[in-house]
Amino acid sequence: MEVAGRKVAIVGMGGAFPACKDITIFEQNLFAGKSLIRTWEETKAFGKNIRSNVSGYISEQEMDLEAIYSTLIEGYPETYVDHLGRIPDANLATADVGSIWAMLGSQDAIKMAGWNREEVQSAQTGVVMCSGSAGNTVLRTAWNSFYEKGQKTRLAGSHAVDRSMVYREAANVSCLIKNRGVCEAIGSACATGLGNIGYAYRLIKYGIQDRILAGGIEATSLESFIGFDAMQVLSKGFSPAESSRPFDVDRNGFVCSFGCGIIALEEYEMAKARGAKILAVIDNYFNNSDGDGNMFFPSFAGQKRLWEGLLAGHVIKPEVVKVHGTSTPAGDAIELLSVVDVMGESGYHISAPKSQFGHMLGAAGAVELITAVLMLEQQKVLPCLNSNNFNQELEPFQNTPDWDGPMNPINHYKHLISSQTVEKEINQIVCLNYGFGGTNSAMSISKHD
Amino acid sequence: MERTEILAGLVEILKTVRMIDQDKLAFITEDTDFIADLKTPSTEMINIAAKAEQKFDIEFDDDDIDDLGSKVKDIIDLIVATKERD
Numbered sequence: 001m002e003v004a005g006r007k008v009a010i011v012g013m014g015g016a017f018p019a020c021k022d023i024t025i026f027e028q029n030l031f032a033g034k035s036l037i038r039t040w041e042e043t044k045a046f047g048k049n050i051r052s053n054v055s056g057y058i059s060e061q062e063m064d065l066e067a068i069y070s071t072l073i074e075g076y077p078e079t080y081v082d083h084l085g086r087i088p089d090a091n092l093a094t095a096d097v098g099s100i101w102a103m104l105g106s107q108d109a110i111k112m113a114g115w116n117r118e119e120v121q122s123a124q125t126g127v128v129m130c131s132g133s134a135g136n137t138v139l140r141t142a143w144n145s146f147y148e149k150g151q152k153t154r155l156a157g158s159h160a161v162d163r164s165m166v167y168r169e170a171a172n173v174s175c176l177i178k179n180r181g182v183c184e185a186i187g188s189a190c191a192t193g194l195g196n197i198g199y200a201y202r203l204i205k206y207g208i209q210d211r212i213l214a215g216g217i218e219a220t221s222l223e224s225f226i227g228f229d230a231m232q233v234l235s236k237g238f239s240p241a242e243s244s245r246p247f248d249v250d251r252n253g254f255v256c257s258f259g260c261g262i263i264a265l266e267e268y269e270m271a272k273a274r275g276a277k278i279l280a281v282i283d284n285y286f287n288n289s290d291g292d293g294n295m296f297f298p299s300f301a302g303q304k305r306l307w308e309g310l311l312a313g314h315v316i317k318p319e320v321v322k323v324h325g326t327s328t329p330a331g332d333a334i335e336l337l338s339v340v341d342v343m344g345e346s347g348y349h350i351s352a353p354k355s356q357f358g359h360m361l362g363a364a365g366a367v368e369l370i371t372a373v374l375m376l377e378q379q380k381v382l383p384c385l386n387s388n389n390f391n392q393e394l395e396p397f398q399n400t401p402d403w404d405g406p407m408n409p410i411n412h413y414k415h416l417i418s419s420q421t422v423e424k425e426i427n428q429i430v431c432l433n434y435g436f437g438g439t440n441s442a443m444s445i446s447k448h449d
Numbered sequence: 450m451e452r453t454e455i456l457a458g459l460v461e462i463l464k465t466v467r468m469i470d471q472d473k474l475a476f477i478t479e480d481t482d483f484i485a486d487l488k489t490p491s492t493e494m495i496n497i498a499a500k501a502e503q504k505f506d507i508e509f510d511d512d513d514i515d516d517l518g519s520k521v522k523d524i525i526d527l528i529v530a531t532k533e534r535d
Contacts (some may be wrong), residue, residue, distance in 0.1 A: 158492035
């Protein structure tokens, strides 16, 4: 149950961002309208066996990390070296790349929040974060050693489990910061990032924790990339910067990207009492499932119910709706129409930051919440790159007997989406993310007065 | 193979285990305790054993690793015994 009067503030942010050294460079690049999507050379080594070659990836070198490879298993990263000395060796030994990003992002978020050691190590401080991960180098090479090469299990050493278990990022962050509150990971595919932050919001709202580091991670991983490549759902036929094009009539898939977003949440009155800079206040969080038995296809009805749950009992009238906007043909159309169905045809803008950095999978919701906070701070709507031409015909599903949504073509709503940065007064932003399995998440955040 | 030669080989292995305080390797003897003296996490012992198998071209029995003590002399004894057995 919610505790009356308890509110949740966002007081810190950190993470790992494609082609950006830190969150400041990330912010500058976003509002300069730059694309962070590049040709991923690693994919080219596989020739015609792989379909897509573009990604918003982050290399180990860009994060000042270096893998130390095992002498026992070829290609097996035994541990990593942090060339900037930010993470102790003992913590690096138990971490995969994503866990290292999560630890670095957590350090930055704590620093921005201004939490002291006593607060960080309190029983009232939690860690709630997860990746959507479909595999990583650690697991692949360890399995390959055992199954394909017939080698003893011990050649993989002691850290195959802690570097591949579901909640590895949360566990590694918790061991680094030594908090005494909850440590959990909530998986919900591409809604994971926002889902973890939403769950953390509830833990504070319900009086269970006072502070939480929450977020989503998706470490650069060809193992994850190839699964989507196999599904033929990745963008094809455009230059890297033009590959992610939400709502554009020529969109043909998403750009599989990687990153990490960590948010420091704190009970509002506590943050205010210690004079913290409050970046935003969470108005509400709601999540649900489509309930139609479809693993992949988005549900207009499910998204409408998501909005109803978010709005219930709250004053939510955002100037910006930060959509999931993956650049997939069906997903973008249904999402736009569900937003219009609830929000009407004017009075707000739609922002789709995946146009600039692609789809970070399990990190998407967290990194995109960071972009929403930045939009609140800058009072600017991020551009939706490559959204140039909109379908002037009805979508196929709009012509089916069951369709009960808006009956205009997507082009009718073109004015809601700008390919340029828009300066305007922004007091409230709604963030939306969805995932395979028909899971939907929504969060509303407001500017702090 | 002499025990001093094995010890030198073990030090080379320990240099690759980043969780061990590398400064202490200069003073390592057969009486050094991996866990008490070098602060080696117990989970790292399996890494050390696996690397010793590779370095000295031997294969330990699983039971021998299970029973392995935490002193440097324990693993040297095991290496010597395994070499003699093989």
